[in-house]
Amino acid sequence: MKQVCELTVGIHSGDFVGDTNVAIQAAVDKAASLGGGIVRIQPGRYTMLDSLHLRSNVAIIGTEGETILWKPPSVSSPIIYYLGYGHFDISVKEPEKFLIGSGIYIYDKKTPGFYSTVATVVWKKGNEIGLSRMLNADVHPANDGRAVTVYPIVSGCYIKNAILRNIIIDGNSAENEYINGCRGGGVYLYQAHDIRLENITVKNFNGDGISFQQCINTIVEGCVCIDNTGHGLHPGSGSVGTVIRNCTFSANGQDGIFYCLRVSYTLCENCVIKDNKRHGISIGHRDNNSILRKNRIVNNGGAGIYFRPDEMNFTGHDTLIEENYLENNCRLENAGEICFDTSTKNVHIINNIIKPWTNIIKQSTDTIKQSTNTIEQSTRRKISAINI
Numbered sequence: 001m002k003q004v005c006e007l008t009v010g011i012h013s014g015d016f017v018g019d020t021n022v023a024i025q026a027a028v029d030k031a032a033s034l035g036g037g038i039v040r041i042q043p044g045r046y047t048m049l050d051s052l053h054l055r056s057n058v059a060i061i062g063t064e065g066e067t068i069l070w071k072p073p074s075v076s077s078p079i080i081y082y083l084g085y086g087h088f089d090i091s092v093k094e095p096e097k098f099l100i101g102s103g104i105y106i107y108d109k110k111t112p113g114f115y116s117t118v119a120t121v122v123w124k125k126g127n128e129i130g131l132s133r134m135l136n137a138d139v140h141p142a143n144d145g146r147a148v149t150v151y152p153i154v155s156g157c158y159i160k161n162a163i164l165r166n167i168i169i170d171g172n173s174a175e176n177e178y179i180n181g182c183r184g185g186g187v188y189l190y191q192a193h194d195i196r197l198e199n200i201t202v203k204n205f206n207g208d209g210i211s212f213q214q215c216i217n218t219i220v221e222g223c224v225c226i227d228n229t230g231h232g233l234h235p236g237s238g239s240v241g242t243v244i245r246n247c248t249f250s251a252n253g254q255d256g257i258f259y260c261l262r263v264s265y266t267l268c269e270n271c272v273i274k275d276n277k278r279h280g281i282s283i284g285h286r287d288n289n290s291i292l293r294k295n296r297i298v299n300n301g302g303a304g305i306y307f308r309p310d311e312m313n314f315t316g317h318d319t320l321i322e323e324n325y326l327e328n329n330c331r332l333e334n335a336g337e338i339c340f341d342t343s344t345k346n347v348h349i350i351n352n353i354i355k356p357w358t359n360i361i362k363q364s365t366d367t368i369k370q371s372t373n374t375i376e377q378s379t380r381r382k383i384s385a386i387n388i
Contacts, residue, residue, distance in 0.1 A: 004035040010042035021048045021069075022101070024060075031058045041067045041167070048072070050103035050120050051188075054156035054195070059163035064199065068168045069153050071205070073175035079106070079145035080127060084138045091127045092147050098129055103151030105179055106135065108143035113182040114213075114237075118151050150179045150206070152188035160193040164200060171205025173229055178206045181234045181258075185211030186225070193217060203227050209252065213237040213260075221245045229253040232276065236260025244268040251275045256300060259316070261285040269293040277301045280329060284308035287316040295324045301332035303339035307347075315342040320350070327355035340368070349373060 007027045008014035016027040024041060031037035036057025043066035052069065054060070077094035090106060098104060098121050107116035115137035123130035129147070139145040153169045156162060169186045179185075186202030189195055189212035201224040202209035209225030211234040212218050218239065224247065225232035232249030235242050237260060249256035249271065256273035259266070261284060273280040273295060279302035281292060297304040304326040307316055326337040337356045338349060349370045356375070 005031055005037035006040065007031055007037065008040045008042060011044040011046070014042060019044065019046055021046065021050055021052050024052055025050075028052070028055050028058055028060060032056065036161075043067060045070050048153050049099065050101060051118075051152045051155035054154065054159055054162045054164065054192075056159045057161050059165065060167070061163070062166040062168075064166040065168070067166060068170055070170045071153055071172045071176055073172065074149045074177050076146055076148035076177065079108070079139055079141050079147060082138070082140045082142075083135060085135055087135050088131050088133070089128050090131065090135070090139065090147060092129060093127070095124055095127050095129060098124070098147070098149065100124060102149055104129070104131070104147055105150045105184070106131075106139055106145075106147050108139050108145035110143045111137045111139060113180055116180060116183050118155075118179075118183050148177050150177050150184065152179075152184050152186065153202075153205070154187045155190075156188070156192045156195060157190040158192070159195070161195075162192070163196045163198065165196075165198040167200050169200065169202045169205065171203065171207075171228065173204045173206035173227075176206045178229065181208035181211040181230055182213065182236070185209060185230075185234065186228065188212070189215050189218065191215065195219070196221070198222055200224075201226070205229070208232070208234040208258075209249070210234065211236070212239055215239045215242075217241040219243045219245075220247060223247045224250070225252060226250045227252070231255045231258040232273075233257045234260060235263045235266065238262040240264050242266045244271060246270045248272040249274075249276065253277050255279045255282040255302075255306075256297075257281045259283045259287040259290070261287065263287045264289050266290045267293070268295060271295045273297045273300065275299045277332070279306040279335075280304045280326075282306045282308060283316040283319065285310055285314055285316075288318050290316070290319045291322070292320065292324060293322045297324060297329065298327045299331065300329045302330065303333070303335035304329035304337045305339070306335065307340045307342050307344055309341045312343045312345075315344050317345050317347070319344075319347045321348065321352060322350045324352045326352060330356075344368070
């Protein structure tokens with residue numbers, strides 16, 4: 001990374017002074033305008049009225065354990081007029097709830113996932129609110145169209161070569177509505193290349209801890225996603241070349257790691273994946289060429305490693321599961337420590353230690369290769385069935 005400048009942000013002192021995202025964003029945009037550099041954020045709790053938008057060639061570095069980005073309570077309002085795809089404005093019943101510069105999430109019950117819109121409020125006139133981005137789909141009051149101030153705490157879209165390091169993200173989930181992982185997360189990346197997330201903690205976010213979609217060469221290292229209502233980590237939609245290393249995904253409301261679709265050439269190693277409500281690691285539609293190595297996967301509600309239902313030609317293939325430790329998974333579901341709810345090919349299960357809660361490997365097929373795995377008695381419950 002070309003380091004053109006180094007700037008500081010602080011609540012009481014620094015090149016940019018303030019206790020909201022506005023000061024941090026000003027520093028990041030200044031560094032980007034000079035060709036790149038480093039922005040250092042001093043200790044303190046910063047209120048995030050909108051996403052912190054990453055920029056190409058800029059490293060954002062907090063003070064380890066002391067820089068906190070906090071999400072204030074969300075507000076919402078019904079949408080009162082129909083507006084279609086491509087519009088840069090909406091009309092809401094209670095415009096006074098929305099400040100210029102605040103983040104906003106727009107959806108109705110017929111616009112799930114990528115069809116919802118995340119933007120910034122850029123102007124107001126009567127009931128009309130101007131958006132920094134166009135609507136991704138039609139939004140209609142008859143379909144319970146709503147606008148709500150939820151958004152990624154940190155967002156990086158259409159960028160490359162950026163770093164986020166030593167940041168704590170507090171999503172304040174008790175006072176915020178849920179946002180879908182296709183458009184949100186404590187940290188959210190979209191069509192971003194060569195991004196490094198290092199020593200980031202995402203906690204209490206009402207949605208996924210970290211989500212990235214259609215990204216190339218994302219490195220997630222030394223990060224913690226804990227007590228989020230969605231998945232801990234959600235790589236998806238054709239992301240390629242992801243490295244997940246030395247991370248912890250714990251006590252999240254869905255899967256610890258959810259490989260969404262067409263996630264390929266991925267390495268996950270030396271991670272702790274525990275106490276999540278659903279599966280430890282979930283693999284699905286065309287999630288191919290994955291290596292899962294030396295992870296500790298314990299006490300999850302579903303399977304330790306789960307292959308989701310799909311047709312043979314579209315399921316996850318070519319996976320190496322090596323030297324992992326799996327124990328006491330399937331606490332809420334009668335799956336297996338490693339569970340295949342599909343047919344798959346070229347999956348190698350090698351040198352793992354497995355202490356099963358129920359099944360060891362469920363629905364094994366001839367295309368799954370197993371060798372030198374160690375099966376031991378669970379410390380909590382006897383094995384009720386073995387399918388291997």
